[in-house]
Amino acid sequence: MLTRFHAPLNSRLVLSKHCDFCFQSKRLNQVCCDSCSALLLTPNQHRCETCYLPLAEPGICGECQGNIPFYDQVICLSDYQWPIEPVIKAYKYAKQQHLAKPLGQLIWQHIQLTQATLPDVFCPVPLHWFKQWQRGFNQSEVLCKQLAKHAAKPMQKPFTRKHYGSSQAGLTRRQRQKALAASFSCQDTFSYKHWVIIDDVVTTGSTANVLARQLKDAGAERVDIWAIARTPKPSQRR
Template identity: 90%
Template structure:
């Protein structure tokens, strides 16, 4: 009964005439109002060309130069802070699945603006089956389906998550990578060379790096990460 209620509610919210970011009026075919669209899609600072963290000037950050990740490029709408943060929280934790559509539209517009290279195939970051049951959906998969439609490319799910909620507190970078590597199971016989992994938020990049490594070990040549937001380092938060 509750699941049917949430489904019905989300069906109505898809047709809302109010912006999900500021609640002002917008056209039905718009992802958000013009003011929020301009705010979200207008670059405000330089970004690392690999991990998308803010930089003082164009280029690749020192961390990516010194410890080259397995993924090739991260593309996000912006940082995990206002005005994106409350919308992501509503999407993930308040079962507002209708937000997958406007968020994917904004990501797609950003991809078009930046002229990012399109992949051969998309895949979502997997959730453990129990967490997906608790949440009711996989937020990354819902975004991934929409983005694959925009790009007219297939979506494939080669990963499953084996462990639920294992804490990584107190682990160093190498230990986190090993723990994450053991958390995912990769099963695929397809020979795509360019993948895009879709997530909602890139926090440290550890999960993206582990998944990208598994794809490249299986023969992929390029793996990009598309997400709604990137968590800035504490020193970079405004």
């Protein structure tokens, strides 16, 4: 289970009776095999109702209470650590785009279990055109198309990333906010009131917060974030 992410699978030669993550046998009506499903799905624990970080009991974390974000709710499939981390890296950096389909199916199952309110429209976190050209695709956009299809909702791309910068990984929340302040532009007005932004990983929430603020400035009333994984704080990592 979860052992062969390095294989070149974009040809879609994997049969539907095999798990897309580890290639072991699975039932035809399953997204993936039982072993991968047990590993990839979010553990049964309390989460902040706003930012999705783990909590000791139900509620909203102190950080979100003291500094209310512009987004309304984050929902993720799992924490950004083993075993989901190598899956995301394979999808994002090894160009294994076929993984968007099973990941989208798992996120959709998780959304249904949480009984989250469906949005009017979906949108992906944008990449700068040069980074997208280098990578060959926008991993958030490919995943967004999958989830919009599951929800039978439209997908829009209201954002443009204006600046090509270095990776935000490793920066503090304050550093990210400063770097992102002028990085995105957004269409002026929208008729849709409830948006869901699709991302691969929510790290500090700074990108999500910037985009949510721009959507609300343009007329949105509610903005949620759905992602594959949420990066835990260092003290919360297992």
